[in-house]
Amino acid sequence: MTTEKLDKSLQTELAALAAEGRAKAPERIITEYIPPANDSGPRYRLAGSSREYIRLNSNSYLSLSTHxxxxxxxxxxxxxxxxxxxxxxxxxxxxxxxxxxxxxxxxxxxxxxxxxxxxxxxxxxxxxxxxxxxxxxxxxxxxxxxxxxxxxxxxxxxxxxxxxxxxxxxxxxxxxxxxxxxxxxxxxxxxxxxxxxxxxxxxxxxxxxxxxxxxxxxxxxxxxxxxxxxxxxxxxxxxxxxxxxxxxxxxxxxxxxxxxxxxxxxxxxxxxxxxxxxxxxxxxxxxxxxxxxxxxxxxxxxxxxxDSDQGLDLLDHLGTITTVFRNGLRNMALESIDGPHPVVPLMVRDTARTHDLVNFLYENGVLVVGLTFPVVPKGDETIRFQINACHTHADIDYVLGLIKVFVNKVVPQVPQNVRVTRFSSAGAWA
The missing domain is CATH 3.40.640.10 (Type I PLP-dependent aspartate aminotransferase-like (Major domain))
Known part of the structure; x- marks a missing residue:
């Protein structure tokens, strides 16, 4: 008895997931936690990379896991x-x-x-x-x-x-x-x-x-x-x-x-x-x-x-920098979904550009989650940013700066009155 026949069937199923765009990427392995220093929040190192990363894909909203x-x-x-x-x-x-x-x-x-x-x-x-x-x-x-x-x-x-x-x-x-x-x-x-x-x-x-x-x-x-x-x-x-x-x-x-x-x-x-x-x-x-x-x-x-004053201070800081991040997207005329919560979606509404921005941020030391077709319907492609209380104003400014560089980089220079590919306040690359 072996699993050879089962393995073959499962390989076919896994290949189908990949072809449909629903397969999960290989899991990145965190190998080091670097505590906050100066005006920067914590950073992380991943296996196979010497770069330090900001996590904007963590559910740890109050940053208590290392408290x-x-x-x-x-x-x-x-x-x-x-x-x-x-x-x-x-x-x-x-x-x-x-x-x-x-x-x-x-x-x-x-x-x-x-x-x-x-x-x-x-x-x-x-x-x-x-x-x-x-x-x-x-x-x-x-x-x-x-x-x-x-x-x-x-x-x-x-x-x-x-x-x-x-x-x-x-x-x-x-x-x-x-x-x-x-x-x-x-x-x-x-x-x-x-x-x-x-x-x-x-x-x-x-x-x-x-x-x-x-x-x-x-x-x-x-x-x-x-x-x-x-x-x-x-x-x-x-x-x-x-x-x-x-x-x-x-x-x-x-x-x-x-x-x-x-x-x-x-x-x-x-x-x-x-x-x-x-x-x-x-x-x-x-x-x-x-x-x-x-x-x-x-x-x-x-x-x-x-339930303490310290917790209220963390919550207040979290609310403040979430607002800073949301306002930064708004100032670039990028579409999000309004709300007070530190989950901040960026509505890209294009699969290729979602992948491009996720990779651009990764290459510059920022970890985020991108959701693209067929995981979400065409036109709903999104990048989810998750703000945590450990993030500093300098961290948020850095990430907003990267997004601005990316947006300016991908918008082509075209004659006036010709439609351009850009984020619009209406919510699409139009």
Whole structure:
């Protein structure tokens, strides 16, 4: 027995992915972290290169992963209990740090109870397994994260019990609610808080307003769920994310410790009863080891920082330099999507030029993510910039300067009244 025949079939499938433009590039390996110095933020070295890079593709919005308080907390917990739990949660794999983190994150997001997971991805899947029934109907935003889409698929409900509404379109959400079959007893409306490739946010206040008249129509009501993984810690007056920004809170909040908090893991925060159902029914919680105590201790330290004057200062700086970057793009007449979040998309709307700009930035020491056809539709090609609190004004000026050089370089000199290839405020290379 060998895998020779399977290997051959998989090679054909992988070649097809490459031909379609959907294959992932080889993974770059970070080999060195260089701390901030003078007026520059941290830099990174990659395997095979001596260049120092600025990361504008990191989810670590508050730049806490190297914070001494987190490192010390993780070290202390590891010395107390070791590097791994040795069992799943219900077989004595629950340590004091797990319980403390669940209590702390519930308090932080303003919910009665919480349960932590290895990731927000497994949290979304666990939630779906826990609250779905044959008479449950799921409704989601069309731009929801893959983890939500996967959760809806594994929720063991018929395809007829699912609806998708146009992105942030309240009239279309109403249409989906109107089309729920009459036998349904429970409706779940689920959406991202921050849409990670765009930086725009779900209008939770408007969503709740649309859902409220339908709540009495169903035996178990309409349950609203936000995955605010990119929001919590990264914006809102005190870093509470999209709920704080919109002034309302949905029924369930899913989040992560792996972005603004700079650690690992995810969580579900909701009522005591929902969380107990998760504990009893979520396969992705029950049958896997939990986070290490080091992760939990570091996450606790991160939340404490976020909830302090130091955290507010980081959030203020993050907001300031995000505004500087957004204004810099605007001053060059480049198109983005407005919003307060540090995810800043540059709408290039051309596959070749997106690749060219990503490579140009890479060659000059800047790491960013480019999204091109067929990953996104033709005309929606985008470069995602992610601003972090560790970035300095000098860093942002440097990156804006590179973009300006690139734009000026690729715009040809042509006679007046002839259409030129350039970024327009209308949003296209026109």
């Amino acid at each position: 001494p308080a987190l490192v010390q907390a993780a070290d202390k917990a590891t010395r107390e209990f070791g590097v791994g739990p040795g069992a799943v949660r219900f077989i004595d794999g629950t340590f004091s740090y797990h319980a403390a983190l669940e209590k702390r994150i519930a308090e932080f997001v303003g919910m009665p109870c919480a349960k932590i997971f290895n990731s927000a991805y497994t949290a979304n899947c666990g939630l779906a397994l826990s609250i779905s029934s044959p008479k449950t109907h799921w409704i989601g935003d069309q731009l929801n994260h893959n983890s939500i889409i996967r959760a809806m698929r594994i929720s063991n409900i018929p395809s007829a019990n699912k609806g998708i509404f146009k992105h942030n379109d309240m009239e279309d959400l109403k249409r989906c609610l109107d089309e729920v079959p009459p036998h349904i007893e429970r409706v779940v409306v689920i959406f991202d808080g921050i849409f990670s490739m765009r930086g725009d946010f779900a209008p939770i206040d408007a969503i709740l307003k649309v859902c409220k008249p339908y709540d009495d129509k169903f035996k178990d009501g309409v349950i609203t769920v936000v995955d605010d993984s990119h929001g919590i810690g990264a914006y809102g007056a005190t870093g509470r994310g999209t709920s704080e920004h919109t002034g309302v809170r949905p029924d369930v909040i899913v989040g992560t410790f792996g972005k603004a908090f700079g650690v690992n893991g995810g969580f579900i925060a909701a009522s005591d009863t929902i969380i107990e159902a998760v504990r009893q029914k979520a396969d992705t919680y029950i049958y896997t080891n939990p986070l290490s105590v080091a992760d939990c201790a570091a996450a606790l330290a991160a939340i404490d920082i976020c």
